[in-house]
Amino acid sequence: MSCSAEAEGPEGILTVTVTELLSYEAALAEYDPVMGLEVHVELGTKTKMFCGCSTELGAEPNSQTCPTCLGLPGSLPVVNAIGVESAVKIGLALNCEIAEWCRFARKNYFYPDMPKNFQTSQYDEPIAFNGYLDVQLEDGEVFRVEIERAHMEEDTGKSTHIGGATGRIHGASHSLLDYNRAGIPLIEIVTKPIEGAGERAPEVAKAYVAELRELIRALGVSEARMDKGQMRCDVNLSLMPKGSSTFGTRSETKNVNSLRSVERAARFEIQRHAAVLESGGTIVQETRHFHEDDGTTTSGRIKDNAEDYRYFPEPDLVPVAPARAWVEELRATLPELPRVRRNRLREEWGVSEVEMQAILNAGAVDPIVATVEAGADAASARKWWMGELARNANEQGVSLEELPITPSDVARVSALVAAGDLNDKLARQVIEGVLAGEGTPDEVVEKRGLKVVSDDGALGTAVDEAIAGNAAIADKIRGGKVAAVGALVGAVMKATRGQADAAKVKDLILEKLGVSEG
Numbered sequence: 001m002s003c004s005a006e007a008e009g010p011e012g013i014l015t016v017t018v019t020e021l022l023s024y025e026a027a028l029a030e031y032d033p034v035m036g037l038e039v040h041v042e043l044g045t046k047t048k049m050f051c052g053c054s055t056e057l058g059a060e061p062n063s064q065t066c067p068t069c070l071g072l073p074g075s076l077p078v079v080n081a082i083g084v085e086s087a088v089k090i091g092l093a094l095n096c097e098i099a100e101w102c103r104f105a106r107k108n109y110f111y112p113d114m115p116k117n118f119q120t121s122q123y124d125e126p127i128a129f130n131g132y133l134d135v136q137l138e139d140g141e142v143f144r145v146e147i148e149r150a151h152m153e154e155d156t157g158k159s160t161h162i163g164g165a166t167g168r169i170h171g172a173s174h175s176l177l178d179y180n181r182a183g184i185p186l187i188e189i190v191t192k193p194i195e196g197a198g199e200r201a202p203e204v205a206k207a208y209v210a211e212l213r214e215l216i217r218a219l220g221v222s223e224a225r226m227d228k229g230q231m232r233c234d235v236n237l238s239l240m241p242k243g244s245s246t247f248g249t250r251s252e253t254k255n256v257n258s259l260r261s262v263e264r265a266a267r268f269e270i271q272r273h274a275a276v277l278e279s280g281g282t283i284v285q286e287t288r289h290f291h292e293d294d295g296t297t298t299s300g301r302i303k304d305n306a307e308d309y310r311y312f313p314e315p316d317l318v319p320v321a322p323a324r325a326w327v328e329e330l331r332a333t334l335p336e337l338p339r340v341r342r343n344r345l346r347e348e349w350g351v352s353e354v355e356m357q358a359i360l361n362a363g364a365v366d367p368i369v370a371t372v373e374a375g376a377d378a379a380s381a382r383k384w385w386m387g388e389l390a391r392n393a394n395e396q397g398v399s400l401e402e403l404p405i406t407p408s409d410v411a412r413v414s415a416l417v418a419a420g421d422l423n424d425k426l427a428r429q430v431i432e433g434v435l436a437g438e439g440t441p442d443e444v445v446e447k448r449g450l451k452v453v454s455d456d457g458a459l460g461t462a463v464d465e466a467i468a469g470n471a472a473i474a475d476k477i478r479g480g481k482v483a484a485v486g487a488l489v490g491a492v493m494k495a496t497r498g499q500a501d502a503a504k505v506k507d508l509i510l511e512k513l514g515v516s517e518g
Helices: 023-028 082-092 198-219 259-277 324-333 338-349 353-363 366-371 380-388 388-395 407-418 424-435 439-450 457-471 472-479 482-495 504-512
Strands: 003-009 011-020 031-042 105-108 118-121 128-138 142-154 156-162 176-179 185-191 231-241 250-254 287-289 296-302
Touching: 003 198, 011 250, 023 031, 023 198, 031 198, 031 259, 031 439, 082 105, 082 128, 082 142, 082 198, 082 324, 082 472, 105 176, 118 142, 128 198, 128 338, 142 198, 185 380, 198 231, 198 259, 198 338, 231 259, 250 259, 250 296, 259 287, 259 296, 287 388, 296 338, 338 353, 338 366, 338 380, 353 366, 353 380, 380 407, 388 424, 407 424, 424 439, 457 482
Parallel strands: 250 287
Antiparallel strands: 003 011, 031 185, 031 231, 105 118, 128 142, 142 185, 156 176, 231 250, 287 296
């Protein structure tokens, strides 16, 4: 795989082309990766951060704007109280200190989707700072990621670039701007430099963003859907030569929008940086774009330093001073944190860490919990969500929670199996019917005629016919080869279209043949 890097020379930008990425193993043999992850979380408030415009998705472009979020002269912002409350909750859940006094700042830079030509953010006085989040890797190892800050800000508008091959501004003939998103509340969570992860750095990055997403959802402050842009990650990465304590020049891969892509972006940048350095090139501090199709990154723009943004205090907003009593009240409302909850559920369900990780990766924790709450036992709930339903979700390319079946439906299927009204084969058909929109589990059973045949008369007739039609097998069973009974059970199941109780059929066959299983 090839890549290119830009190094600044005396006559401007010199492009150094690297024909091959360094192998991951070779890169880690020479360098130690240092990461910094910046995660933007779009809050689920009903109105924007500094005005009363709606945040609802799907509205006509530029229909949810006002003089304030468009930055028109004479308009004055007002801070969204729920936005502040959400920021404090996030800070507390991340073990941060909550500022007794903080204020907003203007981050000045020009871009077409910035209607005010500045972003209202926080700079040197964030609302939350100096925290940490413990994340668990797939083998059970716990890695602590230290948090530098969590601060409040507003989102920008959305640019749609028309023409060109990439959908980006380069090569486009014109751009369309939608300011509905401008002003939507964001919390930016910035880690301290993440050192010491070594070859597991990409895995740590993925695990951190995954844990943070679960935390945000548990707090109820955002759905944190990465596929909808409600949570985005900027992956900063640099390399230090082995034995050095001086950070290298970093690159910032912007707006990575899936867990898998966070891992891939970090891995690619480790290999790219190493290849550039080994070829004698110089890493440029820049933003980069991640490409989902092949897992590569390409150059965006030279990255500004903080002073280039000309931060200064926002004169139109009063400082925010969260009362200590209120902060403690919010602390008391925090839910059980995701990692603590997972460990509790793992013990309650009697599953291994590997099994729990698979459940987490499948997005099945909450559906299983809800199914248990609806009356199913944990083992049955896990079986259906991690088996039949996970297979359907994978085939359709959707999450488990997007399937048209509820935890109550799954609990009812489980109850029908436990009562002997369905066997597993019939239960799968019931789930298939529910997913197809044929009604509730009971309605599907009725419409498709799927109840287990347990009537002694009907089963007895089917068993007699199976014995009569398979005399040689029956003789083997009478002669002591009890294992052959499976063939007769299969014949009865076929005759009853899989609706017989297999265990009961087996007992009836042995009884009629005068054979004891022992």
